[in-house]
Structures are given as structure tokens and as C-alpha cells.
Amino acid sequence: MAIMTFAKAINEALTEAMTLDPDVICYGLGVPDPKGVFGTTMGLQEKFGDDRVFDMPTSENAMTGIGVGASLYGLRPVITHQRLDFALLSMDQLVNNAAKWRFMFGGQRGVSLTVRMILGRGWGQGPTHSQNLQAWFAHVPGLKVVMPATSEDAKGLLLSSIFDPDPVIFLEHRWLHNLRGEVPDGDYRIPLGKAKLLREGGDITVVAMSYMTIEALHAVDHLAEQGVNCDLIDLRCVRPLDWEAIEASVNRTGRLLVLDTGNLTGSISGEIVARVTANCWGALKCAPQRLAMPDYPEATSPSLTEGYHVRAEHIAEKIGKVLLREVQFASLSQQRKHPHDVPGDWFSGPF
Amino acid sequence: MTLDISKQLLFQMKRIRFVEEEIARRYPEGAMRCPTHLSVGQEAVAAAVGLALKHKDMAVSGHRAHAHYLGKGGNLKAMLAEIYGKATGCSHGKGGSMHLIDESVGFMGSTAIVGGTVPVGVGLAYGMKVKKSDQVSCVFHGDAVVETGAFFESVNFAVLKKLPVLFVCENNLYSVYSPLSVRQPEGRSIAAMVSGLGLPAYTGDGNDVAAVHAKVCESIAEIRAGGGPRFVEFSTYRWLEHCGPSYDNHIGYRSESEFLEWQAKEPITRFERVMLDNSTITAAELQLMNDNIALEVEEAFTFAEASPMPGPDSAYTGLYFEPSGFGSVPQSEGG
Numbered sequence: 001m002a003i004m005t006f007a008k009a010i011n012e013a014l015t016e017a018m019t020l021d022p023d024v025i026c027y028g029l030g031v032p033d034p035k036g037v038f039g040t041t042m043g044l045q046e047k048f049g050d051d052r053v054f055d056m057p058t059s060e061n062a063m064t065g066i067g068v069g070a071s072l073y074g075l076r077p078v079i080t081h082q083r084l085d086f087a088l089l090s091m092d093q094l095v096n097n098a099a100k101w102r103f104m105f106g107g108q109r110g111v112s113l114t115v116r117m118i119l120g121r122g123w124g125q126g127p128t129h130s131q132n133l134q135a136w137f138a139h140v141p142g143l144k145v146v147m148p149a150t151s152e153d154a155k156g157l158l159l160s161s162i163f164d165p166d167p168v169i170f171l172e173h174r175w176l177h178n179l180r181g182e183v184p185d186g187d188y189r190i191p192l193g194k195a196k197l198l199r200e201g202g203d204i205t206v207v208a209m210s211y212m213t214i215e216a217l218h219a220v221d222h223l224a225e226q227g228v229n230c231d232l233i234d235l236r237c238v239r240p241l242d243w244e245a246i247e248a249s250v251n252r253t254g255r256l257l258v259l260d261t262g263n264l265t266g267s268i269s270g271e272i273v274a275r276v277t278a279n280c281w282g283a284l285k286c287a288p289q290r291l292a293m294p295d296y297p298e299a300t301s302p303s304l305t306e307g308y309h310v311r312a313e314h315i316a317e318k319i320g321k322v323l324l325r326e327v328q329f330a331s332l333s334q335q336r337k338h339p340h341d342v343p344g345d346w347f348s349g350p351f
Numbered sequence: 352m353t354l355d356i357s358k359q360l361l362f363q364m365k366r367i368r369f370v371e372e373e374i375a376r377r378y379p380e381g382a383m384r385c386p387t388h389l390s391v392g393q394e395a396v397a398a399a400v401g402l403a404l405k406h407k408d409m410a411v412s413g414h415r416a417h418a419h420y421l422g423k424g425g426n427l428k429a430m431l432a433e434i435y436g437k438a439t440g441c442s443h444g445k446g447g448s449m450h451l452i453d454e455s456v457g458f459m460g461s462t463a464i465v466g467g468t469v470p471v472g473v474g475l476a477y478g479m480k481v482k483k484s485d486q487v488s489c490v491f492h493g494d495a496v497v498e499t500g501a502f503f504e505s506v507n508f509a510v511l512k513k514l515p516v517l518f519v520c521e522n523n524l525y526s527v528y529s530p531l532s533v534r535q536p537e538g539r540s541i542a543a544m545v546s547g548l549g550l551p552a553y554t555g556d557g558n559d560v561a562a563v564h565a566k567v568c569e570s571i572a573e574i575r576a577g578g579g580p581r582f583v584e585f586s587t588y589r590w591l592e593h594c595g596p597s598y599d600n601h602i603g604y605r606s607e608s609e610f611l612e613w614q615a616k617e618p619i620t621r622f623e624r625v626m627l628d629n630s631t632i633t634a635a636e637l638q639l640m641n642d643n644i645a646l647e648v649e650e651a652f653t654f655a656e657a658s659p660m661p662g663p664d665s666a667y668t669g670l671y672f673e674p675s676g677f678g679s680v681p682q683s684e685g686g
Contacts, residue, residue, distance in 0.1 A: 025481065051481050057511065062470040062504030069411075069474020069488075072459055075481060092501070096464050097471060105452045105460060106443030107669025141670055165672035 201229025
């Protein structure tokens, strides 16, 4: 067990996977460059050679199809995109080939492919460097979609993704890369599709994913000091989604707030509210609620993003409203000393 | 070319033709309930490339793939059963005519999106390179594929990494009803364009089966010797409509005279005549060949028609690896 950043945990998972299995290969724009995709791919090419670790042409679609073919040949490719937005060029290969291959050929062979995509936010990332389109991928039967929030989960879920027999979209929020946490040594795997109950409390179920889990932790712990006790579920995967964990919690608390890093309409949070409403109707004490990004792209200027994202104070305020209780939440924003468009002082751009 | 190879080429072409014509004849019965793209008139390339590749070599293809699948040695019964939507089909009824696979002979899959398997074929070749295999990956495609981004991206990578890929372009002049003239600039040859990407390219008559075979054997030898990818373009012509069992010269996108011109260059009788003339085959041998094909095809149709339909439950299997895990049963609300 060691304490390390989320980015280092990704790097450890890749190193571990490539050491364990010579069939694991890793490529993407900038993978072996001096910055190594925010440090996540540092040193891999030196260790494993340029057949297994390589930069690629700016050809997201074909390079994904090449990953499909390489996987059919027996390799386990890990493709890295510095932003999810760039991977949109590969939707044909992801949706029509990777996701369908096992099904459309009668179940005889699947595509063991991991596609890492980084979710941008703040520092002027703007409309095409900050999209959180997990709902797109989760909508496609045949894909799995992983969204870790902690260093420990980043490593354990990435190892499981790489060795999964089916295609996995692995979404890393850029604001998590510098977050530190304890990470088990060696080959450490967390099963895909199992949520984690981070806080236990009977008043309300709060469901979060990826970076929203961090904001939720601040809010939930702050409310606990005021006698409001929340179940906080970190989804970790949005497909498969751990319905059992969510429904068990809602059946206990009778209240639900879902937090989403994506735009509101058509989001994972909408899916969760719909399913819980249908399946836990009898247990619900009030209408399920959600907080997500507005139905607008993220603008670039810092003056245009100040109220755009959901922060801990919004979550605490919302929980208070759902519970019809006076809660104090203003201090949550007052505690933050750094500007609103960066995750912390460590982040000074450029991307 | 040896006597044996000539006979095999003729046999393969005839077999493909017979299968395709039999599908066309039975299609109106309504039992083959999927879009079906036939290769009548284009048999030479599939027969020659299939024979030039070794069993261990791999191939992928697109929507018009029956001939490529059969040329590579794909199981006929499993293909027909697939078109009939049967449980015994090569994709257990999940894929139909446009999703053929027989990994036992290296036919790794054909899919329905134009250009979709080009990177897949290049990816197979990357696997071959990493694992230091001497196999070749063959990508069958049509003239419209060279208009897709996936094609340019894939060729670039194959050339960059010197991958063992044989790109086989069957140029039949049409994409559905759209002629080359509305899709590619006049006077630009596909082979010339491709060679500009650093990919050695050749263009030739796709209805001359012996010439196709000779050229493809040469290209495969160069690839196996480590020369990197090769591109061969063969001109040919599909006789039937883009999708379905009928002739469609009357609907106005191509002319009867053009069709007749190509029919005169028909690959099978042309080769058969040469073989009879130079006595590489006798009339009696030819008759036997025809009879054997008819028998085999009849038997395969009987198998396909008699095979059971897949059970409705199997519509919800095979999505993910776990046979009984999530995804194998549709999840429902309110249950």
C-alpha cells in the first residue's frame, strides 16, 4: 500500500498489466511524449519497447478499428485519448465494431479493448475539450463504461478493464489526476459494475460518479456535522450500473439525489431517476432529484463558467431542500481559496 | 500456373456463381429475410485471392462478402444457414448475409458499414507484426471504400509500420446506384492515388482469373518477404442489383449496353473456354465439376432450410462474455 496520485495509479496499472501480459499494448496521441499524458504513460515505452507502446497518427477512427483487429488477433490494446472529445472521431469503430463484434457474430469472439478518455474541465477548456458524454457510451449495448473517482479505484478498475474480455470505455476526469490516495500494491483488481458505499446515513441516498463524487464527499461530510446523514454511493461504473446498490439504499432512505458530470438531458442521472422511480416507488418519500451540467456546452472565458458546474455547496443546498431542513452550506465555497476554474493550486494549465 | 490450380480456380468461380444464382432464384420465396448483396459477375477476384492466400492467412470483407467467404474456404452450409437466419448459421442468426465469419479458415469477419473492416484487417496485421508471424491479412473492399476516412487512416498506418496487409479493391464502378463519376474526380485512378500514399499499387483486369491469381501471388510473396503492404485494384462488374436477386438495368442508373459489354467479359466461360481449348480440362471433367457443385449446393440449401430457427431467448445472449451475467437478459423496469 502506498499513497499516490490518481495519475500515478493509472501509470501503475498500465505497468502492472504490461508486465503481467505481453499481449497488452498501449498507444495514443502523445503516449510516449515527454509529458506522457499527464504522467499516466510515463516510462512505459522505455520499459516495454516501441512495438507495445507507441504514439499514433492523428487517426482516431482507424486506430480504434486497428485496436479491434489487434484484439481479434489476441492482443489487449489500451488506447488513450487526451480528451473524450477527440475520441468522438472513433464512434463508428466503437459502436459498429467493438461493441457489436461478439453479438453480431453469434457470441464467438469479443473485443478486449480498453479506451481511456480524459474528461476536461475549467481553465478555458471550452466547448470541445470538456464534454462528459458517458451517457452516449453507456447507451450502447456491448460497451462497458468505467468512471473512477479515487486513486485506488483508478488502478483496480483499469486493471480489470484491460483484462476484461469486452470493450471498456475508461473515463478519467482531468480534475482527479492530482488527487492522492492509498493504492494497494501489485495486481489489484476491482470488479466492473460494483458501486461503492462511501458514506452511510439514513436520510437520503446520494449517487455520484467520477469527479462529482469528490464534490459530494465535501457536501456530505459537511452536512454530517449538522446532523444530516447521507448514503453516498460512488458508482465507479455507469455500465454495468449497480442497480442493486442504488435500490437497496433508496429502499432504506426513501430519498434520492443523483449527481452527474454530464449535461442534464439524456444523462445517466435521468436513467437512474427513471429506474428508481419505477422500481422503488413504494419506498420513495419524495420525488427523486438530480444535479448535472446545464444543457449548454462549457464556455471558455472564466467569467462564463462561474455558475456552470455543480459544486459541494449546491449539493448541500439541494439536500437541505429535499429534506425540508435548514442547512448551512455557504462555508463550503468560502473554504475554497483557489479560482473556480481549477481543481486546486496545482493546476496552472495549459490543459 | 499448374493444371491443378487452373482447375481449382475454375471450380471456385463456378461454385460461387452457382451459390449466388441459387440464392437469387430462391430469394423471392421470402425465407431469406435479410439484405443480400450478390457477387454474380465478380467471382474471379474472390476465387483467385482465396486460392493465393494460405489457410493460416486472414481475411476481412464488407457487405458483399459471400464470394470472399467462400473463396477463403468458409463453410457453405453455415453461410446459407446464416442467410436463412438459422441457429446453425455462422453467426447463429445474429448477423445474416452481411456478417459472415469462419475463423477456422481465417475468414475473420465481414461487416455492413462501408470501410468498417479496413482498420480491423490492418489491426490483425499489427498483431501479426508484434507476434512475429509470417501471416498475411487480406482486406477485401470495393471502390467506395477508398472514399472513406477509415481507408486513408488505415493505409497510412499500414505503410508507416510496414504491415503485412494485402488490400484487394474490386472496382465494379458503382456504389449502390451511384457511379464513380459522382464520387471520385474524373481521370484519377484509384491505384495512382493509393501509390501516392506510399502504398505500392497495381491495377488490372478483375475478370481474368489467371492474371488476378498471378498478380496476387506475386504481391503476397512480396508482403511475406517483409516488403510491407500491397494494394491491388481489379476492375469488374456486378450483374445483379446492388442488393437483392434481380437484374436492374431498366431502372436507369446504368445502361443495357454497358451491361452487355461486361457480360461479354464474363470471367467463368472465358476461362473455361481457354481451358477447353488448350485441353487442361475435358468436357467430361467439366460436366462432373458442374454436377458436383450442384449436388453440394443443393445439399447445403437443404441443410439451411431444414435447420432450426434460433430460440427467441438467444436474442439476449452473446452481448458480453459472461454467459449468464448481466446483459444476457434484458433488464426491465418495474419488475
